[in-house]
Amino acid sequence: xxxxxxxxxxxxxxxxxxxxxxxxxxxxxxxxxxxxxxxxxxxxxxxxxxxxxxxxxxxxxxxxxxxxxxxxxxxxxxxxxxxxxxxxxxxxxxxxxxxxxxxxxxxxxxxxxxxxxxxxxxxxx
Amino acid sequence: xxxxxxxxxxxxxxxxxxxxxxxxxxxxxxxxxxxxxxxxxxxxxxxxxxxxxxxxxxxxxxxxxxxxxxxxxxxxxxxxxxxxxxxxxxxxxxxxxxxxxxxxxxxxxxxxxxxxxxxxxxxxxxxxxxxxxxxxxxxxxxxxxxxxxxxxxxxxxxxxxxxxxxxxxxxxxxxxxxxxxxxxxxxxxxxxxxxxxxxxxxxxxxxxxxxxxxxxxxxxxxxxxxxxxxxxxxxxxxxxxxxxxxxxxxxxxxxxxxxxxxxxxxxxxxxxxxxxxxxxxxxxxxxxxxxxxxxxxxxxxxxxxxxxxxxxxxxxxxxxxxxxxxxxxxxxxxxxxxxxxxxxxxxxxxxxxxxxxxxxxxxxxxxxxxxxxxxxxxxxxxxxxxxxxxxxxxxxxxxxxxxxxxxxxxxxxxxxxxxxxxxxxxxxxxxxxxxxxxxxxxxxxxxxxxxxxxxxxxxxx
Numbered sequence: 001x002x003x004x005x006x007x008x009x010x011x012x013x014x015x016x017x018x019x020x021x022x023x024x025x026x027x028x029x030x031x032x033x034x035x036x037x038x039x040x041x042x043x044x045x046x047x048x049x050x051x052x053x054x055x056x057x058x059x060x061x062x063x064x065x066x067x068x069x070x071x072x073x074x075x076x077x078x079x080x081x082x083x084x085x086x087x088x089x090x091x092x093x094x095x096x097x098x099x100x101x102x103x104x105x106x107x108x109x110x111x112x113x114x115x116x117x118x119x120x121x122x123x124x125x
Numbered sequence: 126x127x128x129x130x131x132x133x134x135x136x137x138x139x140x141x142x143x144x145x146x147x148x149x150x151x152x153x154x155x156x157x158x159x160x161x162x163x164x165x166x167x168x169x170x171x172x173x174x175x176x177x178x179x180x181x182x183x184x185x186x187x188x189x190x191x192x193x194x195x196x197x198x199x200x201x202x203x204x205x206x207x208x209x210x211x212x213x214x215x216x217x218x219x220x221x222x223x224x225x226x227x228x229x230x231x232x233x234x235x236x237x238x239x240x241x242x243x244x245x246x247x248x249x250x251x252x253x254x255x256x257x258x259x260x261x262x263x264x265x266x267x268x269x270x271x272x273x274x275x276x277x278x279x280x281x282x283x284x285x286x287x288x289x290x291x292x293x294x295x296x297x298x299x300x301x302x303x304x305x306x307x308x309x310x311x312x313x314x315x316x317x318x319x320x321x322x323x324x325x326x327x328x329x330x331x332x333x334x335x336x337x338x339x340x341x342x343x344x345x346x347x348x349x350x351x352x353x354x355x356x357x358x359x360x361x362x363x364x365x366x367x368x369x370x371x372x373x374x375x376x377x378x379x380x381x382x383x384x385x386x387x388x389x390x391x392x393x394x395x396x397x398x399x400x401x402x403x404x405x406x407x408x409x410x411x412x413x414x415x416x417x418x419x420x421x422x423x424x425x426x427x428x429x430x431x432x433x434x435x436x437x438x439x440x441x442x443x444x445x446x447x448x449x450x451x452x453x454x455x456x457x458x459x460x461x462x463x464x465x466x467x468x469x470x471x472x473x474x475x476x477x478x479x480x481x482x483x484x485x486x487x488x489x490x491x492x493x494x495x496x497x498x499x500x501x502x503x504x505x506x507x508x509x510x511x512x513x514x515x516x517x518x519x520x521x522x523x524x525x526x527x528x529x530x531x532x533x534x535x536x537x538x539x540x541x542x543x544x545x546x547x548x549x550x551x552x553x554x555x556x557x558x559x560x561x562x563x564x565x566x567x568x569x570x571x572x573x574x575x576x577x578x579x580x581x582x583x584x585x586x
Contacts, residue, residue: 005193005211008172010223022223042189045170049226109221115206116213117199118221122131 001116003058004090007050009116011102011109013124020104023054026061028098028111036091043087044077050090059089130240130377137282137532138238139197142179145285145529146200156182159560160233163263163567164190171228176217176252177235181205184212190229195220217248222255225575230255230262234563236541237266237533240280241377245534246548253551256570262552265563269535272562279537280376282530376534536564 011021052071059065067085076082100109100116107124110117160183167173169189178184178194179201185192185208194212196202205212215221217235230252239245249264256262269276541564542557552568559565 001213002211004191005213008193008222008226009213010221012219012221039189042170042191046191049172051223113203113206115199115202118195118213118215119197120216120219 001095001111001114002091003055003062003093004046004050005116006058006095006100007055007090009100009118011100011105011107012118013102013105013107013120016102016104021102023051023057023103024109025101025103026058026095026098027101028062028095030095030097031062032094032096033092034094036087038084038087040080040083043083043090046090047072047076047086055089059093062093062095064089064093126241126377130244133240133377133532134238137530141285141529141531142198143200146180146198146204156186157233157265157561157563159558159565160231160263160265161186163231163261164229167229172226173229173231174222174227174252174255176220176230176232178202178205178210178212179234181208181210181212183231183233184208184210193227218244218251220251220255224254225257225570227255228257228260230260231264232262233265234267236264237535238531240532240534242544246544249545249549249552253549253570258570258572258574260570261555261567262570263565263567264541265560265565266536266541267533268559268562268564269537270559276535279535280379281533281535283533285529285531538564540564541566 006024006026009022009024011024013021056065056068056070059068067089069082073079073082094114095111096114098111100111100118101107102109107120164173164183164186167187167190171190173187173190173192175181175183175192175194178196179198181194181204183192184194184205192211194202194205194210195215196205196212197214197216199214202212202214213221217232217239232248232252236245236248239248252262269279538559542554545552545554545566545568551571553571554566554568557564557566
């Protein structure tokens with residue numbers, strides 16, 4: 001699971017307050033780094049689509065927090081250094097084994113072989 | 126009804142895909158061209174979700190976008206993952222994504238697996254929820270109206286049988302050579318379509334014993350107009366018999382309408398349905414005799430709305446009695462009017478009378494009736510029958526004794542459009558067409574996007 005994917009994920013356990021399922025806390029037992037070709041334009045386009053605070057928190061939990069600024073600075077589109085670091089965090093850091101935890105309910109979704117399982121039992125939906 | 130729906134889907138969608146996942150060979154199953162084109166047209170840097178991605182054949186079409194696939198079936202998702210796709214396991218009815226996060230969504234051969242109209246609506250609404258305003262969604266569902274034939278009913282169980290698997294025809298095969306095809310006849314290792322491409326949904330009325338073998342409709346791609354060998358004729362006949370083994374069901378929506386005297390028996394019925402996959406009503410009448418395919422067909426045409434049997438190998442005639450309790454419920458109604466009543470109920474359930482304003486693509490405006498006259502050489506989902514000839518010498522004896530039955534609700538022309546127009550107002554249909562035996566729509570999400578400011582203020586716990 002890449003961190004870009006994680007940024008889109010939310011818990012949907014029944015009864016949560018709006019926004020109570022996001023962002024999911026990451027507890028990783030196995031992380032890998034996979035090289036991905038750098039495409040500056042692609043990464044720049046991701047910036048408005050990600051929830052920056054959630055991305056920071058996720059990166060921090062995996063030890064990559066210092067790679068990113070607290071917020072994207074104006075003119076980030078042409079800041080190659082920033083884009084490369086963002087590229088690395090979003091696309092190259094992958095959680096292979098671990099758990100995603102719902103912030104409000106504490107419900108845990110497993111990540112196995114890089115695949116998050118977001119299914120809930122019938123009674124939880 | 127929600128519980129029955131989930132049970133039905135659990136047994137006849139999810140567990141079938143789980144059990145058969147290992148037979149899927151994605152190398153062989155090709156992306157539908159229109160879907161490919163749709164994906165390639167998306168802006169670079171887009172976030173695209175394939176909801177119901179299966180083995181992920183659409184996830185690598187466009188490398189300029191971020192492709193995220195998800196599926197209910199773990200084993201299929203694992204196959205996807207091996208190809209380095211970004212995938213997860215989840216439920217279409219409860220997508221684990223925040224609102225408005227995707228630029229584009231595709232749903233190819235998925236919605237037809239939901240067993241009630243409400244669930245189909247919910248699935249589409251969920252996808253609309255996670256789509257950004259201005260973003261587009263493409264949905265493909267299996268059509269009731271197929272190339273030369275049509276399903277008798279909309280709610281069908283299709284047996285999956287390993288011996289009937291075959292290599293789907295990619296476009297290249299349409300001009301492929303005959304020798305290659307014949308060589309495949311000896312190929313024991315068989316591959317399988319995913320999802321809606323798995324087209325052994327053949328109209329049992331189709332008579333395989335007829336002289337159609339020389340009509341272009343049944344020509345094998347790449348071997349058009351070739352004469353069929355005696356072997357193949359035999360095989361078709363055998364296949365024909367086995368294809369008569371799949372069935373129709375009353376839809377769950379229809380069942381809900383017939384509540385009255387059933388109430389008492391409700392509990393037992395549900396258990397029976399979910400456990401045995403046989404009849405949902407107490408069985409009362411016809412036991413269909415496997416040994417005589419002729420009468421079987423005739424009987425079916427009379428009460429196909431109530432017949433629903435489990436398929437096993439041809440060697441063992443383990444037919445179970447079909448039920449026709451509705452006949453009993455309505456007492457004196459004869460079979461004919463029962464059929465009509467069921468049809469009109471289906472009509473009610475499926476919004477037959479809605480006035481669709483959706484546009485259709487230029488080239489595909491033909492209403493379903495005209496489709497039957499087409500002798501298109503493009504493969505449709507029902508060309509699996511033709512494709513199955515590559516099984517070659519496989520006799521009926523090699524068919525698995527257990528055929529997994531997959532549930533589909535096949536869509537009439539206009540039904541998908543109406544479903545969206547009437548129930549999912551946040552989507553506006555841009556176009557619709559018929560493609561490879563599927564009804565396809567492209568719709569756009571309406572509305573304003575969430576303010577970025579809201580997210581900046583979001584406090585991280």
